[in-house]
Amino acid sequence: MSQARKQIRxxxxxxxxxxxxxxxxxxxxxxxxADYTDIAYWQHLARTLERGLFDGxxxxxxxxxxxxxxxxxxTALITGAQTPLNDPILLAPIMAAVTEHLGxxxxxxxxxxQPYLFARRFSTLDHLTKGRIGWNIVTGYLDSAARGLGQxxxxxxxxxxxxxxxxxxxxxxxxxxxxEDDAVLRDRERRIFTNPSKVHRISHRGPHYQVxxxxxxxxxxxxxxxxxxxxxxxxxxxxxxxxxxxxxxNGPSRAITRSVVEDIRRKAVAAGRRPDDVKAFVxxxxxxxxxxxxxxxLFAEYREHASAEGGLAHFSASVGLDFAAYDPDEPISFVKxxxxxxxxxxxxxxxxxxxxTVRALREQMKLGSRNQPIVGSxxxxxxxxxxxxxxxxxxxxxxxxxxxPESVEAFxxxxxxxxxxxxxxxxxxxxxxxxxxxxxxxxxxxxxxxxQFRRSWPAAAE
Amino acid sequence: MSQARKQIRxxxxxxxxxxxxxxxxxxxxxxxxADYTDIAYWQHLARTLERGLFDGxxxxxxxxxxxxxxxxxxTALITGAQTPLNDPILLAPIMAAVTEHLGxxxxxxxxxxQPYLFARRFSTLDHLTKGRIGWNIVTGYLDSAARGLGQxxxxxxxxxxxxxxxxxxxxxxxxxxxxEDDAVLRDRERRIFTNPSKVHRISHRGPHYQVxxxxxxxxxxxxxxxxxxxxxxxxxxxxxxxxxxxxxxNGPSRAITRSVVEDIRRKAVAAGRRPDDVKAFVxxxxxxxxxxxxxxxLFAEYREHASAEGGLAHFSASVGLDFAAYDPDEPISFVKxxxxxxxxxxxxxxxxxxxxTVRALREQMKLGSRNQPIVGSxxxxxxxxxxxxxxxxxxxxxxxxxxxPESVEAFxxxxxxxxxxxxxxxxxxxxxxxxxxxxxxxxxxxxxxxxQFRRSWPAAAE
Numbered sequence: 001m002s003q004a005r006k007q008i009r010x011x012x013x014x015x016x017x018x019x020x021x022x023x024x025x026x027x028x029x030x031x032x033x034a035d036y037t038d039i040a041y042w043q044h045l046a047r048t049l050e051r052g053l054f055d056g057x058x059x060x061x062x063x064x065x066x067x068x069x070x071x072x073x074x075t076a077l078i079t080g081a082q083t084p085l086n087d088p089i090l091l092a093p094i095m096a097a098v099t100e101h102l103g104x105x106x107x108x109x110x111x112x113x114q115p116y117l118f119a120r121r122f123s124t125l126d127h128l129t130k131g132r133i134g135w136n137i138v139t140g141y142l143d144s145a146a147r148g149l150g151q152x153x154x155x156x157x158x159x160x161x162x163x164x165x166x167x168x169x170x171x172x173x174x175x176x177x178x179x180e181d182d183a184v185l186r187d188r189e190r191r192i193f194t195n196p197s198k199v200h201r202i203s204h205r206g207p208h209y210q211v212x213x214x215x216x217x218x219x220x221x222x223x224x225x226x227x228x229x230x231x232x233x234x235x236x237x238x239x240x241x242x243x244x245x246x247x248x249x250n251g252p253s254r255a256i257t258r259s260v261v262e263d264i265r266r267k268a269v270a271a272g273r274r275p276d277d278v279k280a281f282v283x284x285x286x287x288x289x290x291x292x293x294x295x296x297x298l299f300a301e302y303r304e305h306a307s308a309e310g311g312l313a314h315f316s317a318s319v320g321l322d323f324a325a326y327d328p329d330e331p332i333s334f335v336k337x338x339x340x341x342x343x344x345x346x347x348x349x350x351x352x353x354x355x356x357t358v359r360a361l362r363e364q365m366k367l368g369s370r371n372q373p374i375v376g377s378x379x380x381x382x383x384x385x386x387x388x389x390x391x392x393x394x395x396x397x398x399x400x401x402x403x404x405p406e407s408v409e410a411f412x413x414x415x416x417x418x419x420x421x422x423x424x425x426x427x428x429x430x431x432x433x434x435x436x437x438x439x440x441x442x443x444x445x446x447x448x449x450x451x452q453f454r455r456s457w458p459a460a461a462e
Numbered sequence: 463m464s465q466a467r468k469q470i471r472x473x474x475x476x477x478x479x480x481x482x483x484x485x486x487x488x489x490x491x492x493x494x495x496a497d498y499t500d501i502a503y504w505q506h507l508a509r510t511l512e513r514g515l516f517d518g519x520x521x522x523x524x525x526x527x528x529x530x531x532x533x534x535x536x537t538a539l540i541t542g543a544q545t546p547l548n549d550p551i552l553l554a555p556i557m558a559a560v561t562e563h564l565g566x567x568x569x570x571x572x573x574x575x576q577p578y579l580f581a582r583r584f585s586t587l588d589h590l591t592k593g594r595i596g597w598n599i600v601t602g603y604l605d606s607a608a609r610g611l612g613q614x615x616x617x618x619x620x621x622x623x624x625x626x627x628x629x630x631x632x633x634x635x636x637x638x639x640x641x642e643d644d645a646v647l648r649d650r651e652r653r654i655f656t657n658p659s660k661v662h663r664i665s666h667r668g669p670h671y672q673v674x675x676x677x678x679x680x681x682x683x684x685x686x687x688x689x690x691x692x693x694x695x696x697x698x699x700x701x702x703x704x705x706x707x708x709x710x711x712n713g714p715s716r717a718i719t720r721s722v723v724e725d726i727r728r729k730a731v732a733a734g735r736r737p738d739d740v741k742a743f744v745x746x747x748x749x750x751x752x753x754x755x756x757x758x759x760l761f762a763e764y765r766e767h768a769s770a771e772g773g774l775a776h777f778s779a780s781v782g783l784d785f786a787a788y789d790p791d792e793p794i795s796f797v798k799x800x801x802x803x804x805x806x807x808x809x810x811x812x813x814x815x816x817x818x819t820v821r822a823l824r825e826q827m828k829l830g831s832r833n834q835p836i837v838g839s840x841x842x843x844x845x846x847x848x849x850x851x852x853x854x855x856x857x858x859x860x861x862x863x864x865x866x867p868e869s870v871e872a873f874x875x876x877x878x879x880x881x882x883x884x885x886x887x888x889x890x891x892x893x894x895x896x897x898x899x900x901x902x903x904x905x906x907x908x909x910x911x912x913x914q915f916r917r918s919w920p921a922a923a924e
Contacts, residue, residue: 016586018655027650034648034655037589037682039559063579065676073658073676080655084646084680087579087586094555094590097501114574117525117549124478124549127499128556184546186496188489191769193480193496193542196535214527214535218546220499307653 008389008424009396009438011105011246011281012049012408015060016088018080021370021400022285023314024307026080031305031403036086039094045405046095049102052412053426055437056103056134057095058228058248058398059088063109069316070324079310089121096129103434105134105228105246110167111160116211119174122225123217131221131433131442136228137243139164161235166206168243172450173202175224178215180455194218200455221433222442224450232260232342240278241267242449245439248398250283250371252349254391257282261393272447279395279438282388285373285402288414292377299375302402303366311365318343328359346370367402378418385415386424470851470886471858471900473567473708473743474511474870477522478550480542483832483862484747485776486769488542493767493865499548501556507867508557511564514874515888517899518565518596519557520690520710520860521550525571531778532786541772551583558591565896567596567690567708572629573622578673581636584687585679593683593895593904598690599705601626623697628668630705634912635664637686640677642917656680662917683895684904686912694722694804702740703729704911707901710860712745712833714811716853719744723855734909741857741900744850747835747864750876754839761837764864765828773827780805790821808832829864840880847877848886 018026018033026033035041049057065083066076076083092104106125108118125133139160183198204211229244231237237260240247247264251257265275287302289295316323326332332348333356347364348356350372367373374384388394401407419425433442444450480488480495488495497503511519527545528538538545554566568587570580587595601622645660666673691706693699699722702709709726713719727737749764751757778785788794794806795818809826810818812834829835836846850856863869881887895904906912 024653026648026655027653029650039555039590043559063678065678073661077656077658077661078654083676083678084641084656085582085678086589087583090552090555090583090586090590093501093552094559097505097556097559112576112579117574120547121549121552124552127548128501128552179546186488188491191486191489192540193488194539194546196539199535199539214545216525216527216545216547 005423006389006395007426008385008419009279009281010052010054010425011056011058011396011398012045012054013058013060013283013398013400014045015082016086016091017082017084019082019307019310020060021283022302022306022367022402023079023081023310023365023369024305025302025401025403027307028302028305028403030406033401033404034080042091042095043098045408046099046102048405048408048412050099052408052416053429054102055396056105056434058105058134058136059091059107060136061085061088061107061109061138063112066313066317068320068322069313071322075309075313079307079313081307081310081313089125092125092133093128096132101132101429101437103132103134103226103437104129105136105226107136107138109138110164111139113167115167115170115209116174116213116216119171120216122171123175123215123220123223126220126222126225127217131435133222134226134228134246134434136230136248137164137168137239138230161231161239163208164239165242166208168450169206169453170202170204170209170211172224172453173204174211174215176444176450177453177455178202179217179219181219184218222435224444226435226438237264238267240264241269241273242271244278245435245444246279246281248281248283249394250346251392252346254388256349257388257392257394271449273445274447277439277445277448280393281396281398282392282394283371283400284385284388284397285367285371285400286381286411286415287367287373287375287402287407288378288381288410290377290414292375292380295375295377295380299367299373305403306366308362308365311369312362315343315361315365315369323358323361326358328362329357332356332358332361370400373402378414381415382418382422382424385419386422389424467885468851468857469888470847470881471741471743472514472516472887473518473520473858473860474507474516475520475522475745475860475862476507477544478548478553479544479546481544481769481772482522483745484764484768484829484864485541485543485772485827485831486767487764487863487865489769490764490767490865492868495863495866496542504553504557505560507870508561508564510867510870510874512561514870514878515891516564517858518567518896520567520596520598521553521569522598523547523550523569523571523600525574528775528779530782530784531775533784537771537775541769541775543769543772543775551587554587554595555590558594563594563891563899565594565596565688565899566591567598567688569598569600571600572626573601575629577629577632577671578636578675578678581633582678584633585637585677585682588682588684588687589679593897595684596688596690596708596896598692598710599626599630599701600692623693623701625670626701627704628670630912631668631915632664632666632671632673634686634915635666636673636677638906638912639915639917640664641679641681643681646680684897686906688897688900699726700729702726703731703735704733706740707897707906708741708743710743710745711856712808713854714808716850718811719850719854719856733911735907736909739901739907739910742855743858743860744854744856745833745860745862746847746850747829747833747862748843748873748877749829749835749837749864749869750840750843750872752839752876754842757837757839757842761829761835767865768828770824770827773831774824777805777823777827777831785820785823788820790824791819794818794820794823832862835864840876843877844880844884844886847881848884851886 065073067073180198229240230248261280287299527535529535642660691702692710749761
């Protein structure tokens with residue numbers, strides 16, 4: 001599927017908190033992430049990304065605390081590792097107000113949402129942003145979240161996806177099937193705001209959800225928001241193949257990532273879709289400076305402020321293992337069968353011949369917990385990104401921040417022009433909603449399963 | 463409690479939809495309410511209100527449709543009477559971004575919220591607005607909402623308030639009791655973002671809610687948002703007396719409104735609070751112009767665009783009676799025992815000697831469905847407002863819109879200077895969060911029941 005001048009797509013990856021992926025960076029004197037409660041902080045980020053023609057800003061979220069490491073949340077609190085953590089959804093309107101094209105992918109865990117109200121919230125966002133909203137579909141994984149929400153245990157993994165499938169059916173009905181495109185007339189002379197014959201009651205009675213009503217919002221530019229997903233399990237990939245339009249992948253190598261992307265595209269085809277109905281974004285951390293030497297100096301400087309403890313607090317929760325409980329010098333291969341292999345392998349398979357100990361893992365937490373940073377001159381970074389697109393069959397990147405906002409500014413000022421010079425990156429935004437920019441049309445295609453919930457309405461009578 | 467130069471407080475009253483209270487106004491050629499999906503529309507409103515030194519903008523919400531009148535939602539759809547209706551919470555960040563002092567009272571029906579996530583959402587808003595957030599506590603009343611949310615019937619009225627009391631307890635624990643004021647250090651040198659010994663797990667196991675966790679957000683300027691409430695039943699007033707800091711009242715006369723306000727203040731005292739711990743706002747609709755004659759002309763012009771049908775669709779749902787099913791000329795006293803008396807009496811008691819028929823009620827729906835409009839010159843309007851404050855013991859007003867934005871602009875340009883000239887209205891904002899502006903301190907007083915959930919933390923050790 002790769003081709004010579006495939007255009008690279010760029011998302012920025014962020015979270016409404018201090019430490020997101022690169023823990024400890026807030027201690028750097030130039031870092032501003034501790035200003036995350038300020039409107040101006042987010043508007044500056046949005047303007048910077050739009051200056052760099054980024055397709056979107058993806059805002060992560062997690063409900064619960066990282067309390068596996070050392071048996072409690074203390075380390076996450078001390079290091080600011082995704083805690084405190086504010087609501088992501090409220091940032092989109094703020095940033096939409098100062099941008100025109102930038103999209104927003106907002107993470108919401110559907111497990112704790114009422115589909116009827118959730119659908120209205122995203123319709124409202126899609127209206128206010130003129131069709132620039134995406135939803136990152138999450139079903140959750142932290143036991144601490146379940147406790148916070150009054151449940152003793154999370155549902156088992158596959159059961160959560162069954163609930164998610166039904167949730168999707170309900171919101172598709174509301175978004176796609178309740179209001180016809182020409183329902184709203186805004187006709188002052190005839191005093192008809194909405195033609196009621198073109199608004200339809202949704203009736204859903206399933207095992208997990210019962211909804212009987214009219215969608216509260218009129219149709220927004222995209223109707224269904226652009227759908228993102230990041231599940232890496234086999235069941236998660238099937239869900240992605242059936243629903244997602246953008247997937248986030250992380251892989252220890254291009255070859256492994258390619259196999260993941262190919263699997264998701266196969267599952268999309270199995271669901272009646274086309275391979276390129278799914279765009280794949282791989283996470284990257286980039287340290288760029290005008291020269292390689294400057295970039296390496298910057299990387300060393302950043303690493304001095306990195307927090308291995310914060311990284312381990314985060315990573316222990318992801319893997320489900322308290323790494324503080326092990327001898328630092330014992331090889332960690334022994335834990336593999338108890339743990340979330342994919343997160344652990346995303347690190348260990350980067351150097352498959354290395355003997356991985358907790359001590360080595362700890363060192364890797366300094367700016368390398370999620371992926372191996374790409375460090376270099378603009379040309380070197382562009383080489384690496386081009387190689388990922390070519391060899392891993394990804395469509396683009398999910399750029400994590402390090403020292404903020406300077407890491408994003410450096411990418412926009414140094415890497416974006418280099419990619420443009422190579423013909424690998426757009427020089428202007430396309431028009432239209434987020435989905436139109438990425439897929440050529442503002443609404444989901446007929447082959448997506450959401451389309452079956454549309455009414456086959458007759459041609460407009462008036 | 464009234465005094466010579468009591469300062470009048472002003473809220474604007476709005477909703478994320480076309481027709482809010484004064485139905486049909488969207489058909490007026492100068493009305494812009496059909497632009498409610500635009501960010502610029504709301505930012506213009508916010509700037510106008512801040513120019514007029516309004517304390518707040520109160521954003522209503524209702525989940526469900528007005529489907530009592532004529533047995534279906536058709537009339538509400540045709541007239542745009544609170545349908546379509548978008549989410550209110552997403553408007554606050556947009557408007558906060560272009561204002562510095564204006565507060566926002568957001569309506570959220572707690573019945574369908576998870577307190578753990580709801581608490582984070584309002585903490586996030588309070589952070590982003592620098593302490594300008596209020597929450598209008600609603601427990602809901604439409605059967606259509608219950609159906610939309612998968613329930614066959616609403617809980618009975620008093621039962622809903624019991625659930626609400628427990629919900630309040632949970633969110634008080636999260637907002638007031640989880641993070642001590644000096645928990646967050648942001649100490650770059652010592653690399654301590656949060657001192658974990660000052661963050662406390664909340665454990666709540668009640669009949670309706672179970673929450674076990676740390677609040678996800680660090681303390682915001684107000685912690686608990688400013689609490690608004692509008693319940694008019696005896697149980698609703700008790701809830702207001704126990705929790706609310708601002709109440710909305712509507713009354714057919716100053717004397718009746720005064721008795722309602724006195725009752726709420728009595729109930730506040732019974733809950734260990736002071737009478738003036740609760741500020742009362744009465745709804746007003748104002749048509750103002752430089753002269754009385756111009757104002758009357760404007761009123762007549764507006765009424766030509768008013769929709770009696772939209773008003774009846776709204777009112778039938780409020781009262782729980784389909785007024786289309788009655789003979790237009792039959793006196794409506796006969797329905798009183800079946801209906802929500804307070805909404806009906808709010809109209810009929812304005813003219814207690816009049817024989818009220820459905821036909822008369824329909825005529826009253828044209829700009830008079832909620833309260834009798836105040837129409838006149840700036841001086842005449844100010845006289846009326848001053849009389850309400852004096853005679854009804856209210857603290858201020860909840861100003862509904864008619865033709866928007868010109869009705870709000872006219873109030874700011876004509877009425878506000880008149881009130882200022884009389885010494886009845888501030889000439890500059892006070893500093894600080896919304897609660898500080900209204901009550902002199904950013905946090906709830908110790909005598910409010912939320913205070914019992916604070917930790918009696920020791921003096922900071924570091």
